[in-house]
Amino acid sequence: MKTVFITGATSGIGEACAEKFAQNNYNLILLARREEKLIQLKNDLEKKYSISIKIICADVRNYSDLEKKLTQLTDTKIDILINNAGLSLGLGPIHEGDISQWDTMIDTNVKGLLYVTRLISPIMLKQNSGHIINISSIAGRETYANGNVYCATKHAVDSISKAIRIDMLPYGIKVTNIAPGMVNTNFSLVRFNGDKNRADSVYKGIEPLYAIDIAESVYFAGAQADNVNLNDIVITPKFQANATTSIRKE
């Protein structure tokens, strides 16, 4: 049986990936900060599918804690790593920016992804096989008004994916970068600090993507023949052309 390691598995895209891979007979290693949600997911998915699930309650920003917890995995085969944990906080011009929100976004979306990759890639090197799938964003391709630091973190993910693809080439480890547009998850609720009206307005008049739509593409990338690597996938809802152009119904 194959094993997939998913960060940010307690919600949205990560949770949908957990279910999609479980359905397809993968064992799971699920990482996030909310332990109760991880335990609930483990119980639900193990009951529903004949798979085994390890949970790791950790914050991707804390390297020493990750190191302690992930070095226990050295005997576990990891076929796919999905670097998905991430967030956006706030939306505003640079001169009004909140420094602690910037730090959280940079530490989670960029440094957290690097920390996890630093710890898991040697396991893949030892195996001489593996696949790293990074969840970037359309905000990693284009910059939109007031998105400054979040867009910068996702541009960094885009660049890191390209760099890791080169680093991993001699070892036969694949790297895929997935860049979704609008996906209706808890993303906007987190961005707007729990303001549900504001979060809902992001998806008003347009049918957004759902977490499962992204999980389908992640699974598709992971299920390619061994000789095939999907480098980049950009996914938007039907009525979104790019980060700043979409058609909304009144």
Ligand code: NDP
């Ligand atoms: P959600 O808010 O629904 O999920 C985010 C997940 O990340 C949660 O499971 C959360 O778990 C985890 N997480 C956040 N911070 C940390 C941390 N410090 N350490 C460990 N886990 C963390 O949002 P999405 O599912 O939408 O977001 C997933 C990824 O997709 C993000 O990288 C986001 O930038 C990206 N994305 C989202 C888009 C969208 O429109 N929704 C579009 C493009 C990209 P917990 O709180 O339990 O730690």
Ligand code: 8X3
């Ligand atoms: C999330 C999509 O366009 O809100 O990365 O930045 S967007």
